[in-house]
Amino acid sequence: xxxxxxxxxxxxxxxxxxxxxxxxxxxxxxxxxxxxxxxxxxxxxxxxxxxxxxxxxxxxxxxxxxxxxxxxxxxxxxxxxxxxxxxxxxxxxxxxxxxxxxxxxxxxxxxxxxxxxxxxxxxxxxxxxxxxxxxxxxxxxxxxxxxxxxxxxxxxxxxxxxxxxxxxxxxxxxxxxxxxxxxxxxxxxxxxxxxxxxxxxxxxxxxxxxxxxxxxxxxxxxxxxxxxxxxxxxxxxxxxxxxxxxxxxxxxxxxxxxxxxxxxxxxxxxxxxxxxxxxxxxxxxxxxxxxxxxx
Amino acid sequence: xxxxxxxxxxxxxxxxxxxxxxxxxxxxxxxxxxxxxxxxxxxxxxxxxxxxxxxxxxxxxxxxxxxxxxxxxxxxxxxxxxxxxxxxxxxxxxxxxxxxxxxxxxxxxxxxxxxxxxxxxxxxxxxxxxxxxxxxxxxxxxxxxxxxxxxxxxxxxxxxxxxxxxxxxxxxxxxxxxxxxxxxxxxxxxxxxxxxxxxxxxxxxxxxxxxxxxxxxxxxxxxxxxxxxxxxxxxxxxxxxxxxxxxxxxxxxxxxxxxxxxxxxxxxxxxxxxxxxxxxxxxxxxxxxxxxxxxxxxxxxxxxxxxxxxxxxxxxxxxx
Numbered sequence: 258x259x260x261x262x263x264x265x266x267x268x269x270x271x272x273x274x275x276x277x278x279x280x281x282x283x284x285x286x287x288x289x290x291x292x293x294x295x296x297x298x299x300x301x302x303x304x305x306x307x308x309x310x311x312x313x314x315x316x317x318x319x320x321x322x323x324x325x326x327x328x329x330x331x332x333x334x335x336x337x338x339x340x341x342x343x344x345x346x347x348x349x350x351x352x353x354x355x356x357x358x359x360x361x362x363x364x365x366x367x368x369x370x371x372x373x374x375x376x377x378x379x380x381x382x383x384x385x386x387x388x389x390x391x392x393x394x395x396x397x398x399x400x401x402x403x404x405x406x407x408x409x410x411x412x413x414x415x416x417x418x419x420x421x422x423x424x425x426x427x428x429x430x431x432x433x434x435x436x437x438x439x440x441x442x443x444x445x446x447x448x449x450x451x452x453x454x455x456x457x458x459x460x461x462x463x464x465x466x467x468x469x470x471x472x473x474x475x476x477x478x479x480x481x482x483x484x485x486x487x488x489x490x491x492x493x494x495x496x497x498x499x500x501x502x503x504x505x506x507x508x509x510x511x512x513x514x515x516x517x518x519x520x521x522x523x524x525x526x527x528x529x530x531x532x533x534x535x536x537x538x539x540x541x542x543x544x545x546x547x548x549x550x551x552x
Numbered sequence: 553x554x555x556x557x558x559x560x561x562x563x564x565x566x567x568x569x570x571x572x573x574x575x576x577x578x579x580x581x582x583x584x585x586x587x588x589x590x591x592x593x594x595x596x597x598x599x600x601x602x603x604x605x606x607x608x609x610x611x612x613x614x615x616x617x618x619x620x621x622x623x624x625x626x627x628x629x630x631x632x633x634x635x636x637x638x639x640x641x642x643x644x645x646x647x648x649x650x651x652x653x654x655x656x657x658x659x660x661x662x663x664x665x666x667x668x669x670x671x672x673x674x675x676x677x678x679x680x681x682x683x684x685x686x687x688x689x690x691x692x693x694x695x696x697x698x699x700x701x702x703x704x705x706x707x708x709x710x711x712x713x714x715x716x717x718x719x720x721x722x723x724x725x726x727x728x729x730x731x732x733x734x735x736x737x738x739x740x741x742x743x744x745x746x747x748x749x750x751x752x753x754x755x756x757x758x759x760x761x762x763x764x765x766x767x768x769x770x771x772x773x774x775x776x777x778x779x780x781x782x783x784x785x786x787x788x789x790x791x792x793x794x795x796x797x798x799x800x801x802x803x804x805x806x807x808x809x810x811x812x813x814x815x816x817x818x819x820x821x822x823x824x825x826x827x828x829x830x831x832x833x834x835x836x837x838x839x840x841x842x843x844x845x846x847x848x849x850x851x852x853x854x855x856x857x858x859x860x861x862x863x864x865x866x867x868x869x870x871x872x
Contacts, residue, residue, distance in 0.1 A: 322849050344849035346724055347731045349578040352847040354599040369730040377603055377849045473715065 261353050265467070282400045283389025285365035286372065294406035299379075301355050302385070302386035303328060307535025308398040310335040311414045312407040318356045320348040329533045331541060341405040353551050354378045362401065372534045386534065387472055391456025394534050413418055420534050425543040426462040435546070436466040436488035439531045440500035445483065453534045457542050480505050484513050487540035491516040522549075523549045554639050562828040566613070569835040574601065576839065577753065578846035607734045613831045615730075615793045616803060621751055623804030623871050624780045624791040624811070627830055628758040630690045636805035637790040639697045643799035644704035645676020645792060646728050650798075651708050655715050663727070666740055666795040669765070673791030675771075676700065677784075687776065693783075721852045728800035728853025730759055731836050736759065737796045743791035748827075751785045754778060755819035762817065788854020801855045802860025807833055808833070809867065 279292035299318035300306045306319050306328055315336040321327055323327040323341050340356060343349040346367055353361065358379045364386040368375065380405055384397045395415060402411025409460035437454040438447040448454040450465035458465055466488035468476055476488070491514070493502055502522070505511045514521050525545050529538060574586055581597050583587060589597035590606065621830035622637045630639070637643065649672020650665060680700060684693050712723070757778040760768040765775050790804070808835075811826040844850065 323845070341847055343578070343849055347729070347849045347851075349842075349847035349849055350732070351578045352598045355579045370665075373736070374603065374734055376598055389716070477713070503603075523804060538646050539618075 258295070271382065275494065279505075280403050280406070282403050285385060289380070289382050289404070291360065291380055291382075291404055293359070294357075295380075295404070297356065297358045298360045298362065298405065299342060299350050299356055299358040300362045301342070301368055302362075302364045303532055304386045304389070304394055304397065304534040304538070305330075305364075305401065306336065307332050307385070307533065307537050308401040308411075309405070311418075312405070312410040313396060314407065315339070316407055318342045318353060320345045327528055327532060328390075329529060329535075329538050329541060331537045332533075332535075340358060350374055350378070360404065361519060370387065382497060389453060389534065391452065391460055391534075392454055394453065394456075395536070398536055400488075400544055410521055414536065421540055422460055422543060425540075426460070428547050429461055429463060430550060431462045432464055434464045434466050434489040435492060435550075436468075436486070436490065437492040437494070437525075437530060439494045439496060439504045439527050441496050445478050445501050447478045447483075448531070449474055449476055454530055456544065457501045457539050459548075460539070460545065461543055463546075480508060480510055484510060487515055489515060489519075489521060490550070491522045492530075492546075493522060494525050494530045496527050525549075553660075555815055555821055556630040556762040559825065559828070562814075562825060562832065565832050566828055566835070567776070569839065570609055570613070572603055573612070573638050573835055573839050577605065597658070600711060607738045608730050608838070609835065610856060611738050611740050611741065611796065611832045612730055613735050614738075614745070615797050615800065616807075616831035617827035618789040618793050618830075619749070619800060619803040619834075620805060620807030620811075620826045622786040622793075623696035623747065624819075624826045625751055625754070625758070625786040625789075625810035626703060626804070627808050628762065628819060629779050629782045629786075632690075632694065633763065633768075633809065634805075635694060637786055638701060638801075638804065639694050640787060640790070641676045641680055641697045641704060642787050642790045643794045644708070645679075646670070646673040646794040647799055648672055648704040648707050650677070650725055651711050655711050666737070669795040669798075672681030672793050673787065675830060676704065677787040677791075681691070681835075699763055724851065725798040728798040728852035728856070730841075731849050733796060735832075741796050741820050744788060747785050747788050749787070751782070752823055754782050755809045755823050758819045782842070798851075798853060802839075802864075803830055803833060804838045805861045806856075806863055810863070865871060 278377055279290060280287055281290045283289070298314070298316045299308065300309065300316045301320040306316055309316055310332040313335060316339055318340045319328060320342050322344050323454050325333070325341070340352065342352045342356070350371070361375050361379050361381040362374065363375055363381055363383045365383050365386060366387040368383065372381060372383055382401070382402060385393055385447055386397070389397065399415060402408050433456050436447060438445050438459065447468055449468045450459065455465050495502070511517055539545060575581055575583060577600070579600060585597065586601060589595040591656040592598060619637070626635065626637050626640065627635045646669040650669045653660065653665065653668045680697055683696050708726070736738060757773050758773050760773045761775055763779060768775050777789070793800070807830040808822070808826045811822055811829045815821040815825045833856060836853065837859060838852040841850040841855045842850045
């Protein structure tokens with residue numbers, strides 16, 4: 258009798274403890290429930306690694322395109338070493354499986370096609386990352402905080418983040434027009450107000466340049482179009498040097514740009530500004546802007 | 553005798569590649585544990601073998617064989633060594649449909665992509681058919697097909713330039729890849745296997761067509777009907793493969809060529825042999841794509857092009 262009682266009681270407590278730790282959140286595929294605190298997490302985008310690092314959690318695997326340097330330095334300093342699971346566009350399922358994860362965080366834009374396969378390896382939280390806005394990214398971080406059992410820490414970190422951003426905003430001149438773009442050898446892509454970088458610029462009280470009718474986050478722009486947009490400040494991430502901007506410098510039309518005339522063209526790390534998104538990335542970008550714009 | 557040994561070697565190579573594909577990847581699985589990993593759910597490699605490598609190998613096998621078979625049929629009908637299913641504009645039509653779908657419905661479910669691509673293929677085939685009609689020469693058919701393919705390709709380029717980054721997934725699909733293809737995709741492919749015996753049945757009439765229309769007709773072949781059937785089967789084979797894996801370039805062109813060098817031009821031998829060669833090429837391409845720089849996976853379509861293009865150049869230089 259006593260034995261039975263203990264069995265029933267312990268079962269009861271186990272059940273209670275499960276329901277106590279079970280969290281349900283809404284991800285891009287509907288409701289997602291996890292009834293344990295994940296210990297081995299694999300993330301398939303940099304923004305998710307950023308969210309984990311923000312609350313001192315280290316992933317066991319990152320889809321880092323096999324280039325560890327692509328992970329933001331601030332994030333790397335927190336999370337220590339990890340295993341690369343290949344490219345973000347085609348992560349290696351075999352390596353993910355071999356890491357025996359208990360949670361996978363995937364990007365709806367890149368990994369929807371393999372969502373079912375990922376689910377067979379481990380519970381998969383699927384959220385927007387690529388093409389997400391700044392506010393979306395903070396929301397995704399809050400969801401990740403809940404799922405990994407660090408809700409409070411994440412909320413605190415987000416609050417601190419808002420404060421940090423407000424402090425940066427105070428240091429920066431207000432309402433000036435700042436436009437970010439990534440330059441390749443043969444093309445310039447402006448990140449519009451709908452992009453992640455555009456959102457960070459807006460959050461800092463700066464203005465995005467009016468890039469025209471387009472509703473897409475990234476817009477390929479020619480020299481003539483750039484002159485028409487004519488931003489006050491031009492922040493460029495060069496994927497290669499010399500980039501197309503360096504080639505344009507020799508063209509007479511380039512000197513018409515007010516940013517060129519006033520020497521308001523600056524360079525930033527394209528990886529940080531274009532590939533990394535998240536709490537720590539936004540703070541890094543804001544620091545870059547303060548370094549550039551505050552004399 | 554030479555034929556038998558050729559088939560024996562090809563079959564052996566296929567088997568060897570299947571086993572190699574099972575063993576190697578980003579994670580190597582020892583040979584003696586493969587059966588156990590396949591059957592036992594608790595085996596640590598169960599996912600890798602059962603859910604991942606095995607269905608992918610079967611898909612590579614089938615797609616390689618079907619694409620090559622389609623290529624051999626088209627070459628048999630057009631009687632031009634440069635012919636391939638690509639000149640029917642079918643895979644480009646599928647590509648265009650897929651890109652339109654991904655561009656204008658970015659939030660739409662990705663599960664529908666194979667169906668959309670399939671519809672695109674068949675639409676492209678119907679357009680070609682309407683333009684050429686039943687009694688046109690094969691040259692007209694080929695040139696019309698090439699022109700249409702170029703048109704579709706330029707539409708794809710246009711869309712990709714207008715909406716550059718939304719299309720990244722489409723770009724991945726357009727290079728042709730076996731990544732993420734599993735049991736679901738395999739089950740979509742299976743119904744199309746009925747086309748294979750139908751194609752093999754056309755072997756004899758295709759031999760006769762090779763003699764020229766007049767000879768073939770006088771020997772009792774309905775040349776137009778055979779041509780139509782062969783092309784329709786080639787369209788079906790290509791469309792189903794492209795819908796699953798994206799257009800895997802060069803396979804339909806190179807495999808029949810290579811096979812013709814090995815077993816000659818008789819379709820009774822050529823058609824089955826080319827299926828084996830196609831399967832071997834795609835299995836090899838995917839093996840290289842997966843193991844060249846793990847954990848990075850390259851699209852198999854790039855590998856077939858890397859193998860295919862130099863082979864073609866070599867062929868051209870030798871034939872001088």
